[in-house]
Amino acid sequence: MNASRRKIAAALSAAIACGGLAACAGSFDPATDASSPIAPRVQALVDANREYPRWTDFPRVDEPLPEPVAIAAQVNTLRVTGGALAGEVSRIDWQTTGDPAEFAAAVQARVDSVPVAPVTQETLDEIEDFVRRTRERGRAPPPVDRR
Template sequence: MNACRAKKRFSLPSGPSGLAGALGLSLCVSACASPLPFNQPVDPASPAAARIEALVAENRTYPRWADFPAAPTGLPAPYEIATEVVRLEATQDALAEAVSRIQWTLNDPEGFAESTRSRIDPSRTRPISGMSRAEYEAWARALRQRATPPPPLTRR
Protein backbone atom coordinates (compact mmCIF):
# COMPACT_ATOMS: atom_id res chain seq x y z
CA MET A 1 0.00 0.00 0.00
CA ASN A 2 2.68 2.49 0.91
CA ALA A 3 5.70 0.58 -0.41
CA CYS A 4 6.57 3.30 -2.89
CA ARG A 5 6.76 6.01 -0.23
CA ALA A 6 10.08 7.00 1.25
CA LYS A 7 10.58 5.74 4.77
CA LYS A 8 11.63 7.99 7.62
CA ARG A 9 15.20 7.40 8.70
CA PHE A 10 17.12 8.65 11.68
CA SER A 11 20.37 10.40 10.82
CA LEU A 12 22.51 12.85 12.67
CA PRO A 13 23.30 16.11 10.94
CA SER A 14 26.78 16.36 9.51
CA GLY A 15 29.36 18.82 10.73
CA PRO A 16 30.19 19.94 14.27
CA SER A 17 26.59 19.70 15.49
CA GLY A 18 26.38 16.11 14.22
CA LEU A 19 29.58 15.21 16.04
CA ALA A 20 28.27 16.80 19.24
CA GLY A 21 24.98 14.91 18.87
CA ALA A 22 26.77 11.60 18.31
CA LEU A 23 29.01 12.23 21.31
CA GLY A 24 26.01 13.10 23.49
CA LEU A 25 24.12 10.02 22.34
CA SER A 26 27.08 7.76 23.03
CA LEU A 27 27.50 9.25 26.52
CA CYS A 28 23.83 8.65 27.31
CA VAL A 29 23.99 5.05 26.11
CA SER A 30 27.30 4.26 27.79
CA ALA A 31 26.15 5.66 31.15
CA CYS A 32 24.09 2.51 31.69
CA ALA A 33 27.18 0.34 31.22
CA SER A 34 29.30 2.28 33.66
CA PRO A 35 30.59 0.32 36.70
CA LEU A 36 30.46 3.44 38.87
CA PRO A 37 27.11 2.70 40.60
CA PHE A 38 28.49 -0.61 41.85
CA ASN A 39 31.75 0.69 43.34
CA GLN A 40 30.48 3.53 45.48
CA PRO A 41 32.22 3.90 48.84
CA VAL A 42 30.10 3.38 51.93
CA ASP A 43 29.46 6.49 54.00
CA PRO A 44 31.31 5.89 57.31
CA ALA A 45 28.76 8.02 59.16
CA SER A 46 25.93 5.68 58.13
CA PRO A 47 24.52 3.44 60.90
CA ALA A 48 24.59 0.50 58.47
CA ALA A 49 28.19 1.05 57.34
CA ALA A 50 29.70 -1.64 59.57
CA ARG A 51 27.11 -4.22 58.54
CA ILE A 52 27.53 -3.40 54.83
CA GLU A 53 31.31 -3.65 55.04
CA ALA A 54 31.02 -7.00 56.88
CA LEU A 55 28.69 -8.42 54.22
CA VAL A 56 30.91 -7.21 51.40
CA ALA A 57 34.05 -8.62 53.06
CA GLU A 58 32.29 -11.94 53.72
CA ASN A 59 31.30 -12.38 50.06
CA ARG A 60 34.30 -10.74 48.40
CA THR A 61 35.89 -14.00 47.20
CA TYR A 62 32.65 -15.66 46.05
CA PRO A 63 32.30 -17.37 43.62
CA ARG A 64 35.46 -19.44 43.54
CA TRP A 65 36.28 -21.89 40.77
CA ALA A 66 36.17 -24.68 43.33
CA ASP A 67 32.47 -23.93 43.91
CA PHE A 68 31.54 -24.68 40.31
CA PRO A 69 30.59 -28.26 39.47
CA ALA A 70 33.02 -30.41 37.53
CA ALA A 71 32.47 -30.99 33.85
CA PRO A 72 30.19 -33.98 33.24
CA THR A 73 31.83 -37.27 32.38
CA GLY A 74 30.52 -40.38 30.70
CA LEU A 75 28.38 -38.50 28.19
CA PRO A 76 27.42 -40.42 25.06
CA ALA A 77 29.22 -39.53 21.88
CA PRO A 78 27.24 -37.65 19.20
CA TYR A 79 27.09 -40.73 16.96
CA GLU A 80 25.56 -42.74 19.85
CA ILE A 81 22.88 -40.09 20.31
CA ALA A 82 22.20 -40.08 16.56
CA THR A 83 21.92 -43.89 16.57
CA GLU A 84 19.44 -43.77 19.44
CA VAL A 85 17.37 -41.11 17.65
CA VAL A 86 17.21 -43.24 14.51
CA ARG A 87 16.18 -46.27 16.59
CA LEU A 88 13.43 -44.30 18.35
CA GLU A 89 12.12 -42.94 15.05
CA ALA A 90 12.00 -46.48 13.62
CA THR A 91 10.15 -47.68 16.72
CA GLN A 92 7.72 -44.78 16.37
CA ASP A 93 7.09 -45.65 12.73
CA ALA A 94 6.52 -49.32 13.61
CA LEU A 95 4.05 -48.32 16.33
CA ALA A 96 2.17 -46.00 13.98
CA GLU A 97 1.94 -48.81 11.42
CA ALA A 98 0.65 -51.27 14.05
CA VAL A 99 -1.98 -48.78 15.21
CA SER A 100 -3.12 -48.17 11.64
CA ARG A 101 -3.73 -51.94 11.20
CA ILE A 102 -6.11 -52.10 14.19
CA GLN A 103 -9.71 -52.62 13.15
CA TRP A 104 -11.72 -50.31 15.33
CA THR A 105 -15.08 -51.83 16.18
CA LEU A 106 -16.69 -49.06 18.15
CA ASN A 107 -19.26 -48.03 15.58
CA ASP A 108 -22.08 -47.55 18.09
CA PRO A 109 -20.80 -45.58 21.11
CA GLU A 110 -24.29 -45.23 22.63
CA GLY A 111 -24.80 -48.99 22.53
CA PHE A 112 -21.38 -49.54 24.09
CA ALA A 113 -22.20 -47.07 26.89
CA GLU A 114 -25.55 -48.79 27.52
CA SER A 115 -23.94 -52.24 27.69
CA THR A 116 -21.37 -50.91 30.16
CA ARG A 117 -24.09 -49.35 32.32
CA SER A 118 -26.01 -52.63 32.33
CA ARG A 119 -22.98 -54.46 33.80
CA ILE A 120 -22.59 -52.04 36.73
CA ASP A 121 -24.59 -52.45 39.93
CA PRO A 122 -26.83 -49.35 40.10
CA SER A 123 -26.81 -49.30 43.91
CA ARG A 124 -23.07 -48.51 43.81
CA THR A 125 -23.49 -45.45 41.61
CA ARG A 126 -26.41 -43.79 43.41
CA PRO A 127 -25.80 -40.98 45.88
CA ILE A 128 -26.04 -41.76 49.57
CA SER A 129 -29.64 -42.08 50.64
CA GLY A 130 -31.15 -38.96 52.10
CA MET A 131 -30.69 -38.45 55.82
CA SER A 132 -32.69 -36.20 58.04
CA ARG A 133 -31.16 -33.03 59.43
CA ALA A 134 -30.84 -34.62 62.87
CA GLU A 135 -28.96 -37.59 61.40
CA TYR A 136 -26.56 -35.23 59.58
CA GLU A 137 -25.97 -33.26 62.79
CA ALA A 138 -25.29 -36.46 64.76
CA TRP A 139 -22.90 -37.67 62.06
CA ALA A 140 -21.03 -34.32 62.06
CA ARG A 141 -20.87 -34.32 65.88
CA ALA A 142 -19.36 -37.82 65.87
CA LEU A 143 -16.76 -36.74 63.32
CA ARG A 144 -15.87 -33.65 65.38
CA GLN A 145 -15.44 -35.80 68.50
CA ARG A 146 -13.13 -38.14 66.63
CA ALA A 147 -11.11 -35.18 65.38
CA THR A 148 -10.61 -33.66 68.84
CA PRO A 149 -6.94 -34.00 69.82
CA PRO A 150 -6.06 -35.50 73.19
CA PRO A 151 -5.19 -33.11 76.02
CA PRO A 152 -1.54 -32.04 76.23
CA LEU A 153 0.84 -33.89 78.51
CA THR A 154 1.89 -32.14 81.67
CA ARG A 155 5.64 -31.53 81.71
CA ARG A 156 7.45 -31.97 85.01
Protein backbone atom coordinates (compact mmCIF):
# COMPACT_ATOMS: atom_id res chain seq x y z
CA MET A 1 0.00 0.00 0.00
CA ASN A 2 1.28 3.42 -0.90
CA ALA A 3 -0.81 5.43 1.59
CA SER A 4 0.34 5.60 5.18
CA ARG A 5 -1.89 4.55 8.03
CA ARG A 6 -2.24 8.16 9.17
CA LYS A 7 -3.64 9.22 5.80
CA ILE A 8 -6.12 6.36 5.81
CA ALA A 9 -7.15 7.15 9.40
CA ALA A 10 -7.58 10.84 8.53
CA ALA A 11 -9.71 10.01 5.50
CA LEU A 12 -11.87 7.62 7.53
CA SER A 13 -12.28 10.24 10.31
CA ALA A 14 -13.32 12.87 7.78
CA ALA A 15 -15.83 10.48 6.18
CA ILE A 16 -17.33 9.57 9.55
CA ALA A 17 -17.56 13.23 10.57
CA CYS A 18 -19.28 14.16 7.32
CA GLY A 19 -21.68 11.26 7.72
CA GLY A 20 -22.47 12.34 11.28
CA LEU A 21 -23.11 15.90 10.20
CA ALA A 22 -25.33 14.75 7.36
CA ALA A 23 -27.34 12.62 9.79
CA CYS A 24 -27.91 15.65 12.03
CA ALA A 25 -29.01 17.92 9.18
CA GLY A 26 -32.60 16.68 9.35
CA SER A 27 -32.97 17.74 12.98
CA PHE A 28 -32.51 21.41 12.08
CA ASP A 29 -35.75 21.50 10.11
CA PRO A 30 -38.21 19.60 12.31
CA ALA A 31 -41.73 19.00 11.07
CA THR A 32 -44.79 19.30 13.28
CA ASP A 33 -46.53 16.03 14.06
CA ALA A 34 -49.85 16.28 12.21
CA SER A 35 -51.56 13.82 14.55
CA SER A 36 -50.99 16.05 17.58
CA PRO A 37 -54.10 17.92 18.82
CA ILE A 38 -52.15 21.19 19.07
CA ALA A 39 -50.40 20.85 15.71
CA PRO A 40 -52.47 23.54 13.92
CA ARG A 41 -51.83 26.07 16.70
CA VAL A 42 -48.09 25.28 16.77
CA GLN A 43 -47.81 25.61 13.01
CA ALA A 44 -49.72 28.92 13.09
CA LEU A 45 -47.34 30.30 15.72
CA VAL A 46 -44.30 29.13 13.78
CA ASP A 47 -45.57 30.68 10.56
CA ALA A 48 -46.47 33.96 12.29
CA ASN A 49 -43.03 34.35 13.84
CA ARG A 50 -40.87 32.97 11.05
CA GLU A 51 -39.54 36.41 10.06
CA TYR A 52 -38.91 37.69 13.60
CA PRO A 53 -36.80 39.66 14.48
CA ARG A 54 -36.58 42.22 11.70
CA TRP A 55 -34.30 45.25 11.57
CA THR A 56 -37.36 47.50 11.75
CA ASP A 57 -38.16 46.07 15.20
CA PHE A 58 -34.91 47.40 16.71
CA PRO A 59 -34.83 50.96 18.05
CA ARG A 60 -33.15 53.52 15.90
CA VAL A 61 -30.09 55.34 17.23
CA ASP A 62 -30.49 59.03 16.45
CA GLU A 63 -27.70 60.46 18.57
CA PRO A 64 -24.27 60.66 16.95
CA LEU A 65 -21.43 58.52 18.19
CA PRO A 66 -18.92 60.27 20.47
CA GLU A 67 -15.77 61.62 18.89
CA PRO A 68 -12.55 59.65 19.42
CA VAL A 69 -11.08 62.62 21.30
CA ALA A 70 -13.95 62.51 23.83
CA ILE A 71 -13.50 58.77 24.30
CA ALA A 72 -9.75 59.25 24.82
CA ALA A 73 -10.45 61.95 27.43
CA GLN A 74 -12.80 59.62 29.33
CA VAL A 75 -10.22 56.81 29.21
CA ASN A 76 -7.52 59.14 30.56
CA THR A 77 -9.87 60.29 33.34
CA LEU A 78 -10.46 56.65 34.30
CA ARG A 79 -6.72 56.00 34.32
CA VAL A 80 -6.07 59.01 36.61
CA THR A 81 -8.86 58.08 39.04
CA GLY A 82 -7.69 54.45 39.00
CA GLY A 83 -4.18 55.58 39.85
CA ALA A 84 -5.50 57.74 42.69
CA LEU A 85 -7.53 54.83 44.03
CA ALA A 86 -4.50 52.55 43.84
CA GLY A 87 -2.55 55.13 45.84
CA GLU A 88 -5.24 55.26 48.53
CA VAL A 89 -5.35 51.47 48.73
CA SER A 90 -1.57 51.26 49.07
CA ARG A 91 -1.72 53.52 52.16
CA ILE A 92 -4.12 51.19 54.01
CA ASP A 93 -2.51 49.08 56.72
CA TRP A 94 -3.84 45.66 55.79
CA GLN A 95 -1.93 43.75 58.43
CA THR A 96 -2.84 43.79 62.09
CA THR A 97 0.16 44.78 64.15
CA GLY A 98 -1.36 44.00 67.56
CA ASP A 99 -2.07 40.82 69.43
CA PRO A 100 -4.25 38.42 67.34
CA ALA A 101 -6.07 37.11 70.42
CA GLU A 102 -6.92 40.68 71.49
CA PHE A 103 -8.15 41.47 67.98
CA ALA A 104 -10.30 38.30 67.93
CA ALA A 105 -11.74 39.18 71.34
CA ALA A 106 -12.60 42.70 70.14
CA VAL A 107 -14.32 41.33 67.04
CA GLN A 108 -16.22 38.76 69.15
CA ALA A 109 -17.33 41.52 71.52
CA ARG A 110 -18.62 43.59 68.59
CA VAL A 111 -20.52 40.58 67.21
CA ASP A 112 -21.95 39.71 70.63
CA SER A 113 -23.17 43.29 71.14
CA VAL A 114 -25.62 42.92 68.24
CA PRO A 115 -28.83 41.23 69.38
CA VAL A 116 -29.73 38.02 67.54
CA ALA A 117 -33.30 37.32 66.49
CA PRO A 118 -34.81 34.15 68.01
CA VAL A 119 -35.40 32.69 64.55
CA THR A 120 -31.75 33.19 63.70
CA GLN A 121 -30.68 31.49 66.91
CA GLU A 122 -32.96 28.54 66.12
CA THR A 123 -31.40 28.32 62.66
CA LEU A 124 -27.90 28.35 64.14
CA ASP A 125 -28.89 25.60 66.58
CA GLU A 126 -30.29 23.54 63.71
CA ILE A 127 -27.07 23.99 61.73
CA GLU A 128 -24.92 22.98 64.69
CA ASP A 129 -27.15 19.93 65.30
CA PHE A 130 -26.85 18.98 61.62
CA VAL A 131 -23.06 19.32 61.77
CA ARG A 132 -22.93 17.16 64.91
CA ARG A 133 -25.11 14.45 63.34
CA THR A 134 -23.09 14.53 60.10
CA ARG A 135 -19.83 14.13 61.99
CA GLU A 136 -21.27 11.19 63.92
CA ARG A 137 -22.37 9.53 60.68
CA GLY A 138 -18.96 10.17 59.11
CA ARG A 139 -17.05 8.49 61.91
CA ALA A 140 -15.38 5.25 60.85
CA PRO A 141 -16.75 2.06 62.38
CA PRO A 142 -14.59 0.13 64.81
CA PRO A 143 -12.16 -2.33 63.23
CA VAL A 144 -13.32 -5.91 62.74
CA ASP A 145 -11.71 -8.48 64.99
CA ARG A 146 -10.18 -11.02 62.61
CA ARG A 147 -9.22 -13.68 65.11
